[in-house]
Amino acid sequence: MAKDKRIYYCQQCGASSAKWIGKCPSCQAWNTYVEEIVAPKSGNVVPAWVDTAGAESGASRVTLIQEIDSVHEVRYPCPDPELNRVIGGGIVPGSLVLLGGEPGIGKSTLLLQLALTVPMRVLYVSGEESSNQLRMRADRLEASNETCYILPSTDLAELFRQFKNLKPELVIVDSIQTLFTKSIESTPGSISQIRECTGQLLRFAKESNTPVFIIGHITKDGQIAGPKVLEHMVDTVLQFEGDRHHAYRILRTVKNRFGSAAELGIYEMSGDGLRPVLNPSEVLISNNNEGLSGVSITAALEGARPMLIETQALVSSAVYGTPQRNSNGYNLRRLNMLLAVLEKRCGFRLSGHDVFVNVAGGLRLDDPGVDLGIASAILSSMENIAVSRNVVFAGEIGLSGEIRTVNRIEQRMAEAAKLGFEEMLVSESSLKKIKDPPIKVIGLSSVIGLSEYLFG
Numbered sequence: 001m002a003k004d005k006r007i008y009y010c011q012q013c014g015a016s017s018a019k020w021i022g023k024c025p026s027c028q029a030w031n032t033y034v035e036e037i038v039a040p041k042s043g044n045v046v047p048a049w050v051d052t053a054g055a056e057s058g059a060s061r062v063t064l065i066q067e068i069d070s071v072h073e074v075r076y077p078c079p080d081p082e083l084n085r086v087i088g089g090g091i092v093p094g095s096l097v098l099l100g101g102e103p104g105i106g107k108s109t110l111l112l113q114l115a116l117t118v119p120m121r122v123l124y125v126s127g128e129e130s131s132n133q134l135r136m137r138a139d140r141l142e143a144s145n146e147t148c149y150i151l152p153s154t155d156l157a158e159l160f161r162q163f164k165n166l167k168p169e170l171v172i173v174d175s176i177q178t179l180f181t182k183s184i185e186s187t188p189g190s191i192s193q194i195r196e197c198t199g200q201l202l203r204f205a206k207e208s209n210t211p212v213f214i215i216g217h218i219t220k221d222g223q224i225a226g227p228k229v230l231e232h233m234v235d236t237v238l239q240f241e242g243d244r245h246h247a248y249r250i251l252r253t254v255k256n257r258f259g260s261a262a263e264l265g266i267y268e269m270s271g272d273g274l275r276p277v278l279n280p281s282e283v284l285i286s287n288n289n290e291g292l293s294g295v296s297i298t299a300a301l302e303g304a305r306p307m308l309i310e311t312q313a314l315v316s317s318a319v320y321g322t323p324q325r326n327s328n329g330y331n332l333r334r335l336n337m338l339l340a341v342l343e344k345r346c347g348f349r350l351s352g353h354d355v356f357v358n359v360a361g362g363l364r365l366d367d368p369g370v371d372l373g374i375a376s377a378i379l380s381s382m383e384n385i386a387v388s389r390n391v392v393f394a395g396e397i398g399l400s401g402e403i404r405t406v407n408r409i410e411q412r413m414a415e416a417a418k419l420g421f422e423e424m425l426v427s428e429s430s431l432k433k434i435k436d437p438p439i440k441v442i443g444l445s446s447v448i449g450l451s452e453y454l455f456g
Contacts, residue, residue, distance in 0.1 A: 008033040009191040014227030027228070036190050073258065076169075076211075079117040082267060082276040083110070086251050087236060088259020091118075091170065094209045095258060096202050098176075098231065100216045100224040101240030106249055106267070106274055107215050109137070110240065111172050113273055114213070116143035123168035127154040127178030141273040154188060156181040156197050160204065168210065173201070175215040177225060191227050198233055231255065242269075246362030248283075249274065253303070262303035281308040281419055284361045290389055294381030298373025299394040299412035299424070300365055306408065306415040308392065310360040311370065313377035318354050329359030330374060331366070338375055338397060345401030346451050348382055369406035371397040372425060375447060379454055387454065390422040395430075401447045405430040413437055425453065 008017045011034060013027040023030050075090025084090060087097065101107045108129070115122040116138055122145065126134060131150050138144065151162055156179050163171070173179065179197040180188040187193070198214070205212045214234075216224045224231060231237050235257045242249035251265040267274040268283070277283055285297060285308055294313045299306060311330075318324065327335045335357055339350045357374060359365055372395035380387045394412050396404040405427040406412075416424055417438035426434075428443035444450055 006035055008035055010227065011191060012228040014191060014195055014229045034191065036186050036192060076120065078114065080114060080276055081278065082251060082265030083114065086238060086253050086263045086265045088256055091211045092258045093211055094205050095211045095236060096205045096234045097213045097236040097238065098216050098224065098234040099213060099238045099240060100218050102218060104244055105240050105242055106269055107240050108174050110274055111174065111213055111215065112137060113141055113143060115148050115172055116141060116145045118170065120169040121147040121166065122170045122172065123149050123151060123162060123166055125151045125153065125159050125171065125173045128174060154178045154180060156200060171210055171212045173212065173214040175217060177217050194230060195227055198230055202233055241364065243362040248277070248361050248363065250363065260304060264303040264305055281415060284309050286310055286360065291386050293384045293386045294377050296373045296376040296380065296387045297392050298370045299392050299416055300367045300370050301408055301412065302367065306411045308415055308419060309363060309365070311373045311377050312358045312360060313374065313381045314356040315350065315378060315381040316354050318352055323352060324354040327357045329362065329364045330357050337399070338371060341397060341399060341401050342375060342378065342447060345447050348379065350382070368396040369394050371395060372403060372450070375450060376454060379451060383455055385455060392416040392421045392424045394424065395427045395444070397447060403427045403444050403446060409433060413439060
């Protein structure tokens, strides 16, 4: 009996080694090699898609780029407007889309809603839930599709056999970590199995011109489990984010070969599924904070989408000795920088106070243009003076205390005017770019001007 072979694979790039290596020589990542036991093959195993489809569809040939016809790609619009926006305007035939997210965030619910509402023949391959579980979830979603077929299997060859019989127009796989193929004799979920199954699904999608959606688990670091080459193989990578203690979820584009990678969609989780939030600004702003200090409205930009978000701050005396710094939805290191700038340039003694910052709705903001709104909320809480509810802030704060301009200022202004705000505080250098503003615009050059505006 042949002895099992042990191979070490890098989880980042998929490189292999006969022994464990601390630093990958291919991608230079540390501590990414994991051991896999590969059983000896009993014979030449034909890959599942090749075995089902037969011979190659046609030999490739070299063509001049000028001789290639420029054909506009055909898209199938999704009934979900947020998903439609994120993937670039519709489902592209032959595309391979990878959806990642934390457990319980709603990945399966999102794609099951797609399968039950899209006017296409769908094959939903479930390796984690039984047919009865999916039927119970479909009843809860109150949606039905007469041409949606469920396949509770983890065998990739069985998927291709069912495709040959059903000829589906859309395939959904939940999840890629549960699939296995007999061409690789290792356990399901291993790096070699994930890489091989994704490769065969990619070939299947391109040769049959069938769009495929696959769900991927993520690690504790927030990265999609498996080799990093997995994200390079697919056409589109979507990240489903959110806090399970909040109702709102964000669908973010990480990579998109058929559209912009700066789009994002917002959903609200309810008892009957995920509801698209078409106007997030109205939802994320509370109307019962009139007269309260430490609250400001910020015009943030998530990807290419402007949104008005409520930012909150609480500044109190540090009664436990060492001052605390806590931030939810805003970068903690950037918060420490803002506090240092406000103390150095404005003279506010924040080093002896606890500072807590929160972004309403459970969102996570990476836009530097929210600095001005965060600083306004901190100063408002420090002096216990409320900020006017008719004012919106948009500006980046530098280390010298200057307020820098932000991109897409006109889109932020239009969003503020649509919700009835009267004033917007921006960088003084942004005034030259603004033409015919729909609301009153006030330019500030430094944080000193911000404190003078807030407190006179």
